[in-house]
Amino acid sequence: MNAHDGLLYSVLDLSPILEGETAAQSFRHSLSLAQHTEKLGYHRYWVAEHHNIPGVASAATSVVIGHIAGGTSTIRVGSGGIMLPNHAPLVIAEQFGTLESLYPGRIDLGLGRAPGGDQLTARALRRGLGSSGDTFPADVQELLGFLGPPVPGQRVQAVPGQGLNVPLYLLGSSTFSATLAAELGLPFAFASHFAPELLHQALDIYRSHFQPSKVLEKPHVMIGVNIFAADTDEEARRLFTSLQQVFLNLVRGRPRQLQPPVDDMGRLWTPTEAAQVDRMTRCSAIGGPAAFRRQIEMLLNDTGADEIIATAHIYDQQARLRSFEIAAGVFKELRQFNS
Template sequence: MKPHAGLFYSVLDLSPILEGETAAQSFKHSLNLAQHVEKWGYHRYWVAEHHNIPGVASAATSVVIGHIAGGTSTIRVGSGGIMLPNHAPLVIAEQFGTLESLYPGRIDLGLGRAPGGDQTTARALRRGLGSSGDTFPADVGELQSYLSKAEPGQRVKAVPGQGLDVPIYLLGSSTFSASLAAELGLPFAFASHFAPEMLHQALEIYRSHFRPSLQLEKPHVMVGVNVFAADTDEEAERQFTSLQQVFLNLIRGWPKQLPPPVDDIHKIWSPVEAAHVDRMTRCSAVGGPESFKGQIESLLEETQADELIATAHIHDQAARLRSFEIAAEVFREIGATGS
């Protein structure tokens, strides 16, 4: 569903594993969230590839996409993203060709060039056998060749996949993928929900260098935002402490399962750590409905995004659903008023 003024709003989910729970429970929570946001008018539901992180269950991203797509009926489902250097392009073409064949017209293929984990994990993923971040442009081109109509004499074909034209999106947190997305005429999603430093530079490069393609006539900018909406500012800020703890644990080198919120985050971090987390979470909207709306309007004014892709590491499932419900109401209101 697209609001009146043209704003798309979507979801990015890492299937967070809650402290004391299992991946199996995370997948149930993710499907439950997907079924709700489908009713609330969200445009797409993406899951992300990460590896060797105790709090993230979406490592086998294509499998999770199939789980979500099979339990929904209209919302687009895809990857935000597949870390292409971890995989042979042919394998990804076959996987997404299979998904598109099962759920026609609903599958997105978002691509990133990071490993989705540390270097030791990257080596365990066999990244030393040819693909790397440096080969990303060539890998994208090869993948496109497997999903488009076969060329005369093409010896290797993706079956299924060839000719299905699964839409490709490029993801990034720097100017590299912004430049490549512009050159290839692909939609571009910026990972501002955890790495906002180069947001404006990347968007300027993407928009100013964009070349129309068969997939896309004009630039399409997607901006990641952490959404922590609640019935009161105080409750939203309390729920936000779960995400703050996630980043704090990453800074300290101790990634863990998603912790419950705390009443006073300042008791568990230093001022230096607080400043670091604040920088990483700058693209966040945290508050009750009115203050949340003001923050979203500011982000849209700042970025002129065509689409917001919302994520929320909220420990309590009911609170997580409520956050996305309030966010949907705000997105619709902003779209209807043309803000």
């Protein structure tokens, strides 16, 4: 059997707002992509919570999940993730209990401990909530309690939510959530698509400290990968310049809507900026089918991941759909090769 026989492949979507378009158009693009990837055999479709970022439309994450789940029929739909310190655990239990009640057996709840925006935005979101990254472990336990079976004397229950056992996933870009996911016996997704520096350290901690639980007998590792697959290497590299511009704008502290690709990034950045963006986008697969497959195989061999959660900041919607189509063919080949 091949090492990648059990590989799952999924989608992470930030509902990017294209330069010159609106959030309404972004949501239409997202639903189109979800329907497309469902047909292609992708396992799950996650949307992420971000705030006060001009190019990201998925701030009201639970609402977007409902939109995607309502327009699809088999693919799992969830959060990658909900930034739990922004919310009272009871509210999230009710929201995802509602989603699970509407779309039973299809909802995932991925959780992060970052604010999903800058500190000023975090304060505007949280007001007097009192939660922070430091309270994340306790908040996760409280949320698990609201989604699990009620206990005798429990006076506050999530309705709906209590007893629905919506599956939880912990997300992280450091070792903190890797340790917590191992302790709780939960699946772990690493944000290697934008913060790959601690990838191997986090995965080593997660695997070596993993405690089997009622929901998971052995570690389940998910890695975020930027996918830019096209019919030619040249076209894929050009599509990739839209993401490079996203990170360049973040490095400069001036996030913008998603910009069209360019022919020459050298005219837009300094060598220092280029090096910073290269570090942040190291976990990417860019190329025509053959080159794309080689890069995916290298990532899988390097990490031993059980699941790739693929994201693509591609400006042209048809090129975005095509990228996920080519990628699906590669993922299926890797699963079937020598099986």
